Structures are given as structure tokens and as C-alpha cells.
Amino acid sequence: MTEQNKTNILVYVGCYTHESPNGLNLFSMDLNSGELSSLNHGIEQTNASYIAIDSNRMRLYAVSEIEEGAVFSYKIDPATGHLTFLNQQPTYGGAPCHLSIDQTGSCVYVANYSKGNVCVYPIQEDGSLAEASDIHQHEGQSLDEDRQEKAHAHMISPDFNNRFAVAADLGLDQLVIYDMDVAGKKLIAHKEVHIQAGAGPRHFAFRQDGSFLYAVNELNSTVTVLAYDAEQGNAATIQTVTTIPRDYDAVNYCADIHLSKDGSFLYASNRGHDSLAAYSIDKDQGTLTPIGHYSTLGKTPRNFVLTPDGEYVLVANQETDDIVVFKLDKATGELTDTGHRAQVSRPICVKLLEI
Numbered sequence: 001m002t003e004q005n006k007t008n009i010l011v012y013v014g015c016y017t018h019e020s021p022n023g024l025n026l027f028s029m030d031l032n033s034g035e036l037s038s039l040n041h042g043i044e045q046t047n048a049s050y051i052a053i054d055s056n057r058m059r060l061y062a063v064s065e066i067e068e069g070a071v072f073s074y075k076i077d078p079a080t081g082h083l084t085f086l087n088q089q090p091t092y093g094g095a096p097c098h099l100s101i102d103q104t105g106s107c108v109y110v111a112n113y114s115k116g117n118v119c120v121y122p123i124q125e126d127g128s129l130a131e132a133s134d135i136h137q138h139e140g141q142s143l144d145e146d147r148q149e150k151a152h153a154h155m156i157s158p159d160f161n162n163r164f165a166v167a168a169d170l171g172l173d174q175l176v177i178y179d180m181d182v183a184g185k186k187l188i189a190h191k192e193v194h195i196q197a198g199a200g201p202r203h204f205a206f207r208q209d210g211s212f213l214y215a216v217n218e219l220n221s222t223v224t225v226l227a228y229d230a231e232q233g234n235a236a237t238i239q240t241v242t243t244i245p246r247d248y249d250a251v252n253y254c255a256d257i258h259l260s261k262d263g264s265f266l267y268a269s270n271r272g273h274d275s276l277a278a279y280s281i282d283k284d285q286g287t288l289t290p291i292g293h294y295s296t297l298g299k300t301p302r303n304f305v306l307t308p309d310g311e312y313v314l315v316a317n318q319e320t321d322d323i324v325v326f327k328l329d330k331a332t333g334e335l336t337d338t339g340h341r342a343q344v345s346r347p348i349c350v351k352l353l354e355i
Contacts, residue, residue, distance in 0.1 A: 007031045009307065010039075010081040011342075013316065013323065014048035014062055014349035023048030024062060024074075025344050026081055027323070029352075034312050034325040036342035041082050045072055050098045050303075051351045054105050058355075059086075059127035061108050063096035071099060071110050071121060073128050078355055086128040092135055093117045098155040098203075103162035107133075107185055111167060116151025118167050118178075122185045133185035142173040143198035144219055154202045154218075160210040164190065164233040168201040170218055175201060175226075177233050193235045195224055203256050208263045212286035216243070216257035216268045223257065223268055223279070225286055239287045243268045243277040256303040261310035265291070265333035269301040269315070276304065276315065278333055294335040297324050305350045312338070316347035323347055 011027040022042030029036050049065035058076040060083060063069065069091035074083040093112025100109050101123075108121040108129060120134040138151035152171035158180060159166065165187060167176040173195045178187035195201045200219030206212070206228065213228040213235050225239040244252050252272030259266050259281070266279045266288060275295050279288035298317025305314050306328065313326040313335060325340040 010353040010355060011036065011314065011323070012051055012053070012060065012351045012353065013344050013347050014051045015344060016049065016318070016346035016348055017046050018346060020345035022345075023064070024051070024083065026083075027342050029307070029314075029325075031307065031309060031311065034327065034338040034340045036323060036325060036340055038342065039081065041080075043074070043083050043085075049348045051349050052099050052101050052108065053351050053353055054101050054127070055353055056105060057127055059123075061099055061101065061129070063091065063099050063110060065095050065097055067094040067114065069094055069096040069112055071096060071108065071129060075127060076353070081353065081355065086126065089121060089129045089131060091119055092132060093119070100157040102158045102180065102182060103160070104182060106182055109156045109158070109165060111153040111156045113152050113154055116153050116169065116171060118153050118156045118187070120185055120187055134187055136178070136187055136189065138167075138169050138172060138176060140172045142171060144200070147171070147200060147219060148173070148198070155204065157204075159228070159230060160206060161230050163230070166204065166213070168204055168215060170200040170202055173197055173199055173201065175204070175213075175215065175235060177235070179233065190233050193226070195237070196220070196222070196240060199224065202254060205257050205259050205266070207259060207281070207286065214257055214259070214266055216254045218254045221252045221254050221270065223266070223277075223288065225288060227286065238285075241279065241288050241290065243270055244273050245293060248273055255301065258304065258306055260306060260328065260330070260333065261308070262330070267304070267313065269296070269304055271300045271302070274299055274301060276301065276313070276335065278335065280333055291333050294326070297337060298322050302347070303349045305352055307352060308354060314350050316350050318346055318348060321345050321347070323350060
């Protein structure tokens, strides 16, 4: 970026491609004002529903959420942010919906929703992906006969120590914990942590010190707080809170969850109530106290992201085709509308990159 644009940050948006061929779109955000500007760069990748960025090697990885799923790798131009295709690999499972990169940048981990498995992909020297080096199939079912008839892996991510990887399985009501063999590019089954039956764990977030894990549950609109033992690779439930108002009785499905930069606040997205639920976090106990609900000013908020400076929250409203920018009050955790928007077809995932 040029000197005059050093306050800007790149915004990559993964999208469903039902109405536009561009699954990946690029914007710039002014960190002084929160304004978003299109950089008129799109990549035709079908249903790019989740993105992960290796900022050190300037590589971007994205899943293609289709029945014959795939994971793609791209090189990021450090001057413009533009993407150049490197390669793709099959994900050996339908509807891949999440991916992450381990802390050393050596592997990409993919969760396949339809098949209910997780895969490991070694990252090669140029940033492209080798064939899958490991695949783990989840087995079982849970309470909801329609949504939990079998395993549905929805997220996988290494912990901060890069020792264990945690997978959220919506179909099993479990967090499946794996021992990470980083050198061998393998995962070793380690522990299964049960969430409330019928909850449907979808995404999770670690507190910055790794002592607590927060899982957002899609099916019963709750957040489960778990004490996380980073040495033993275990987690234990200590609290469950609702994400919707007590008097709300319409359909709602949770989607995403993130903590503020300083770990003082937590946010979870509601699809149906179309809001972000906000909570303050007890510093010592890790428990949550509700702050309130903030309309996302659009329909079906999927994923959202907080800027690295902790000043803004960007929300992807899938059904109203927009990214809405909110200002975050670091003292209270409250959100206010900046008035800034970006129009983009069916936004699903938002990731940021400082260059």
C-alpha cells in the first residue's frame, strides 16, 4: 500500500455464487472512518464460504462449499491485494464450510459439513496445497432428527499452543479434540467433549490466554462457556447463555462468534433475530453477562470480524447483500452504526489483511 493509504486495511469477502460468479471479492477499509471501498477485484470461485489468510507468506485459502467440495490456494499481491490462483485440492466430503491454518503455517485444516469429516493439507513451499495427508471421519448422531442425523463437522482450528486442534461437530453435539502431529501432518484422536443435546455447536473462539473456549450453538441459540485445559487438551462446561431475547419465539440460527481484542467482550450472530448478541466477560471466571442485542441492519448475518485495532465490527448480511460497519465502544462493548456499507452479492465470510 502507498504511504497515504497506510491507515487502510484489505477486506476479503467470501460469497455464495447463486447470483454472481465472484466467490471472492476485495475491498479496502479506512480505519480512520470505517468507510469501505471496492477495489474491483473478483475471483470466480463457486461458493467461497470460508477464508483463511496466512499474512506471513501472503497466501489466501478458501473452501468451495459444494457437494464435491474443494479447497483453493491463492497468492496475495503485497502491493494491490489481488489474488493469483495457485492450485486446488478435493476435500473428500461435501459442503466444506470452514478452514484454518496452524500456528507454524505448515498445514491447512478443513471441516466438511455434509460428510462430517476433517482433513489436513500440507502447505508446500510456494504456498500451494499438497494432497490431503490425513482424514478423520466423525460418527454418530444426536437429538435433532433433521439436522443431527449424522456427523456434521462445522469448524476446526488449532489452539494457541498449536498442540491440539478442536473441531465443532453440529451433528454430534461435540467438540472433538485432536492431538496435532505438526511434523507428520497428522491429527490423532484425543478427546470428545459433549455439549448440551440438541445445541448444535457451530463455531467457537478461544480467549486470548487460551484458558477459556466459547462455542456458539446454531440449533438452540446459545453460547457455551468452557474452561479449556491447554496442557491436557480438555474442556469442561461452566456456563450456557441464550443469544436471543427471552420473548423472541420465531426461528433463529446462530452462526459466528468472536471476542474483542482485549478479551473483555464477546459477540455472537443471530440469523432470524438478525442481531449480534453482546456480552461482557468476567476476567477471572470467564463467564458471560449480557449487554444487549444490536440489529445488524440487514438480513441473515453470517460471519463477522473485528478489526485488528479493536475499533470496528464488520458484519456480512447474507440475504441483504451487504457488509455493515459498526463502531465498537472499547469501554462498554456497545455497537453503533457508522453508516458505512459495502454492497456485495451473498456475503458469507469476511477476513482482514494489513499490508
